[in-house]
Amino acid sequence: MAALEEEFTLSTAVLGAGPEGFLGVEQSDKADQFLVTDSGRTVVLYKVSDQKPLGSWSVKQGQSITCPAVCNFQTGEYIMVHDNKVLRIWNNEDVNLDKVFKATLSAEVHRIHSVQRTEPLVLFRRGAARGLEALLAEPQQNIEAVIPEEEVIRWSEVFMLFKQPVLIFITENHENYFAYVQLCKSHTLSKYTLLLGKEEKSVKPNFTARVDGKFISLMSLSSDGCMYETLIPIYSSDTEKNQRLVRALMLKAVVSGSARNGVALTVLDQDHVAVLGPPLPASKEYLSIWNIKFQTLQTSKELPQGTSGQLWYHGEILFMLHGKCLTVIPYKCEVSCLASALGKLKHTQESGTHSMPHFVNWETCSGYERGSYSADQSRTLRRKKTEATLQPEVPGFKQLLSIIKKDSEKHIEVELRKFLAKSTPDFDTLIGDIVAGLLGRCKAESSFYPRSCLMQLIQTHVLSCSLCPGLMEIALEHTDVQMLQLCLQQFPDIPESTTCACLKLFLSDTIQDEKKETEEQTEIVQNGFSPEDSSCSTDSRQLNKQAGDATKETIAFPVTSCPVTPKRAALLNAVLHSAYSEPFLLPHLKDIPGKHITLFLQYLYFLYLKCSGNAAMTLPGKSPPTVSQIMDWICLLLDANFTVVLMIPEAKRLLLNLYNFVKSQISIYSELNKIEVSFRELQKLNQEKSSRGLYSIEVLELF
Incomplete structure (x- = not known):
């Protein structure tokens, strides 16, 4: 899902928007500060959070800014061009801009692009x-002149x-459009x-783009009101040949086909x-957010x-000219997946952790065919046809795949470390291919299980269940609970059947194993766990000491200690945080034995008492489950196995306690509902009153 938050207006006292708006809005080296260049001289x-200007600079009367100002992220200085050729740098x-650094160039500048981790790039x-x-x-x-005189640059971007x-830029020559892709370090230009249909030609070109694997996904709005996509190869085998690219329909009727301005x-x-x-x-005009997946x-x-x-975005903020004012609209976009569309997705994420891993791009998977989306099918064919001529992205990739097929686990682990050390984080499809190679050999050779390699790949934070199908099944076969826990913590698209299989395994550990872990606390790694594992913190081990004889499968209520060991609690917490959809999860929960369901309910009830009792949370795992997650899982288990x-x-005493628990929750929510209704009524009364500049204090007492 996506949401547009409340908009607000920046001060426009020193800005002058022309008939076509501003020249640009660019990010400065501070996260909350932006450079706004008007269509004249300023x-x-x-600073957006304060809604006020921190500084203003203008060129002299008679001069005109012809290129939006940008920030040099390496130095913190600002750069812009006026009168097409005069470059200014200041801080x-x-x-006074007239007294800052000045350089007159030999050719006219189209614009300056500045992105993080590299120097600004000047496009002529x-x-x-x-x-x-x-x-x-x-x-x-x-x-030098790269394009003919009759061609005009309409849009450009740097990735x-x-x-x-x-660098990619789009040119127009008598309603014919061309795309140029330049690799700046190797100086190769393609x-x-x-190719546009007669009915698709843009009245006013509107382009945007993103990097999609080995391609630049170029999106455009056309005069028919639809959005189209063109996949442009980043690497081309023939840089001299003018290759032809056909675009495919992405979204229908996103704007009115009769719209000519404001698009x-x-x-x-x-x-x-x-x-x-x-x-x-x-x-009337609208600002909309569409899900293209x-x-x-x-x-x-x-x-x-x-x-x-005109529309600009930086971070999670949209900028646009609304009327005559520069308007700021914050927005939020959640991870787009079926888990969020159909069921429940974990929303909380600890600070300092990695972002959600990417989902597999189905068009790149061999053997996968869609039967309903012709646009996707044509995109798949175009992608496969073009990929044959691409240069390899990461050196050593093919050699690593060859080593995986025949060499020893130790050699594979060494070569994998070298490969990961010289690669960048934006290589999720390559990692998926490596995992597929390892899993393929695992299935062919029963004695082959490169656990260390698989753990390294999972910890790159770019994998998902759909990108490496079969990984969790292999881990289940080897009862590798640490790997399963890591997958549950990182993969947002785990099938409900796999989630239940993990839950069944976590609940079926023998009592003897738990007693051995509790009493001996040895250094031996068992099923991927050791006493020093990061998932079981010092607080968790303290909880284990408090548990007493808590390893028994049933306990007397009320619960005063954790009914499972810290190791098992950490594993169960990973299940509680995983995404699921209720209709798909319930049938699989019925396959779990009754005594294990009872044990899980006891643990959930213990968590509820800990959460609701304002007690210090010393639960195992990276983050304790929320009350909402606990309640949802209790309901799921009872619905499936009542x-x-x-x-x-x-379990009779347990059910009685859960019954009292539900009654208390109903009572709490009933009172909260009454308070909510009271606040709404008070809000209506306050809205009806006219303050007329008077100052007053009202004290409200709620009983």
Whole structure:
């Protein structure tokens, strides 16, 4: 899901938006500060959280800014171009732009691109590009012409790929569009012709793009109101040949086909795009967020004052000209997956942890065919056809796959470490191929189980269950509970059948194993666990000491100690945090034996008492489960196994306690509902009153 939060307006006293809006809104080296360049003479630095300008700089009367100001992230300085060729560099302490560094260039500049981890890149109007440092060393150097005179650059962007800047820009020549891709370090340039249907030609070009594996996914809005996608190879085997690329339909009718102004789009993440424009003919303009994976409209906001057709995004903030004011709209986009669409997805994430891993790109998987989406099928065919001519992204990848097929586990582990050390985090499909190679050999050779290699790959935080199908099944066969715990903590798309299989395994550990762990606390690693494992903290071991004889499968209530050992508690907590959908989970819960269900219910009830009793949480695992998760799982277990649990004598006292627990929850929510209704009524009364500038204090007493 996605949501647009409450909008607010930045001060526009020093800004002058022209008929086509502003030149640009760019991020500074501070997360909350942005450079806004108007269409005339002024650049303003805003602090968004304070909604006020921190600095303002203007060129002299008669001069005009022709390139949006950007920040050099390596130095913290600001850069812009006025009168097409004059480059200025300044910082926060400078007051007068006429007195800052100045360099007159030999060719006209289209714009300057600045991204993190590299120097700014200057793109000239004839298609040549130069790094800022090389340009400042010789400002009057000869700038070659890359594109013909009749071609005009309509859109450009820079991406970082494997620590290398990749520049893409789109040109137009009499309604014919071309895409140029330049690898800045290797200085290779590829040209592509974008083939558009007669009914698809854009009245006003609107482009946005993202990196999608070995391709740049270029998205555009056309005059028919639909969104199209073109896959542009980043690496080409023939840089001289003008290759032709056909675009495919991505979304239908996202804006009105009759719209001519106020239309724009920008990609927010791998699954969401923001669209500016009227959804229906003669309707008012809207800002909308679409999910391109499930092709659904997520949220929209009406813009009654109209827009200029410009849309910028930085972080989780959208900028646009609403009426004559620069408007800021914060937004939120959740992870796009079936778990969030159909069921429950874990929303909480600890600070300092890695982001959600990517989902598999189904079009790149061999043997997978879709039967319903022609656009996806054509995209798959285009991708496979183009991939044959691409250069390898990461050196040593094919050699590693060859080593996996025949060498020893120790040699594979050494080579894998070398491969991971020289690769970047943006290689999830390669990691998926490596895991597939390891799992394929595991199935072919029963004695082959490269546990250390698989753990390394899981800890890259780029895998998901759909990207490495079969991994958790292999871990279940080897009862590798530590690997299963790690998968449960990191994979957001685990099938409910696999989740229940893990739960069944965690609950079926023998009592003798638990007693041995509790009494001896040896250093021997058993099923991937040792007493020093990070999942069982010092607090967890203290909990184990408090448990007494807590290893028994049944206990007397009320619960005063944990009914399971810290190791098993950490594993069960991982299950509680995993994503699931109730209709798919319930049938599998019925296959778990009754005594294990009873034990799990006892543990859940113990967690509820700990959470609701304001006691210090000393539960194992990275994060303790929430009350909501505990209640949901209690309901699931009782829905699936109530008759079975009812027939177990040891569970009668447990059911009675759960009954009292449910009654207390109903009572609490009933009182909370009354308080909510009271607050709503008070809010209505306050809205009806007119303050008229008076100051008053009201004391409300709730009984």
